[in-house]
Amino acid sequence: MSASNFLLVGLSSEVAVPPDIAEHLALRATSAEVPGPRPDEALALELYGIDLSFGGVVALKDVDLSVRHGEIRAIIGPNGAGKSSLINVISGVYKPDRGHVAINGAAYRPVPTQKLAKLGIARTFQNLALFKGLSVLDNVAAGRAYAGRSNFLSQIIGLPHARREQTDARERARRVIDFLHLTPYLDRLAGTLPYGLQKRVELARALAAEPRILLLDEPMAGMTATEKNELADYVRLARDEYAITVVLIEHDIGVVMGLSDRIAVLDYGRKIADGTPEEIASDQRVIDAYLGVPPENEDGEGI
Numbered sequence: 001m002s003a004s005n006f007l008l009v010g011l012s013s014e015v016a017v018p019p020d021i022a023e024h025l026a027l028r029a030t031s032a033e034v035p036g037p038r039p040d041e042a043l044a045l046e047l048y049g050i051d052l053s054f055g056g057v058v059a060l061k062d063v064d065l066s067v068r069h070g071e072i073r074a075i076i077g078p079n080g081a082g083k084s085s086l087i088n089v090i091s092g093v094y095k096p097d098r099g100h101v102a103i104n105g106a107a108y109r110p111v112p113t114q115k116l117a118k119l120g121i122a123r124t125f126q127n128l129a130l131f132k133g134l135s136v137l138d139n140v141a142a143g144r145a146y147a148g149r150s151n152f153l154s155q156i157i158g159l160p161h162a163r164r165e166q167t168d169a170r171e172r173a174r175r176v177i178d179f180l181h182l183t184p185y186l187d188r189l190a191g192t193l194p195y196g197l198q199k200r201v202e203l204a205r206a207l208a209a210e211p212r213i214l215l216l217d218e219p220m221a222g223m224t225a226t227e228k229n230e231l232a233d234y235v236r237l238a239r240d241e242y243a244i245t246v247v248l249i250e251h252d253i254g255v256v257m258g259l260s261d262r263i264a265v266l267d268y269g270r271k272i273a274d275g276t277p278e279e280i281a282s283d284q285r286v287i288d289a290y291l292g293v294p295p296e297n298e299d300g301e302g303i
């Protein structure tokens with residue numbers, strides 16, 4: 001039996017996972033590297049014992065993270081704390097040196113970004129990644145196209161199921177555009193819109209993929225305070241309307257405090273705190289990290 005057969009057999013007896021997803025999942029129990037607890041099916045996302053380094057630079061050290069279904073979960077931390085690295089591990093861009101990621105209670109093997117949608121994951125990027133020369137509608141429909149089943153060739157040839165998918169993608173895109181109050185800009189080239197609206201189009205494109213988990217990489221970077229609050233409202237509305245789980249990394253603690261159900265704080269690649277906004281706001285390690293108090297050395301003394 002091939003390794004993938006073994007994994008699929010194992011999965012089918014453990015949890016009900018759609019075939020597309022099962023194809024990319026591996027039972028956590030198959031890894032002897034970090035014998036952690038069994039994945040918890042009640043969690044949308046679970047990271048356990050994640051290590052990641054680049055040459056001699058430690059980006060993440062022994063990071064655990066649990067995300068409940070329907071939760072808005074923020075990851076914050078000072079510059080270089082490891083936030084982007086962590087979101088890139090979740091989205092399969094980086095393969096961790098050690099540790100596990102589980103989605104809906106089944107372990108997950110990194111997949112190419114274009115296959116993420118099939119796993120029910122969509123993401124936005126720190127630097128805008130819109131097709132600036134395409135209309136808002138085309139950009140948002142492109143997000144849906146990733147989640148479709150037809151391949152690029154059948155779309156070019158115009159096979160019936162591919163054509164149907166394209167029509168569906170545009171209908172879905174229009175609904176999401178309407179939901180995010182972007183209809184007046186439907187035919188505008190994305191690159192001509194003000195920055196705050198482009199970020200909203202990016203959110204629309206991610207939602208068009210009908211994700212179960214939405215990863216937002218610094219969604220409010222470069223925005224004015226008004227734009228940030230507006231986008232935060234849309235993220236909350238989207239979570240409620242589409243019943244999705246949201247994981248975001250963000251620099252602006254104020255916005256995060258108002259938006260998130262729970263917050264994990266990274267500093268120098270380690271998780272130093274995890275809890276509700278109220279718990280995080282009063283955590284001395286978090287206050288120290290943001291005020292720039294140096295980490296302790298191995299003897300427990302400041303360095």
Ligand SMILES: Nc1ncnc2c1ncn2[C@@H]1O[C@H](COP(=O)(O)OP(=O)(O)OP(=O)(O)O)[C@@H](O)[C@H]1O
Binds near residue numbers: 059077080084086
């Ligand atoms: N591709 C890479 N190559 C080398 N080092 C990297 C790479 N990506 C991240 N790092 C290093 O890993 C550490 C964590 O970086 P990361 O970008 O994850 O932090 P961050 O919290 O997202 O920072 P910022 O808020 O500034 O974006 C840093 O020391 C960074 O220099």
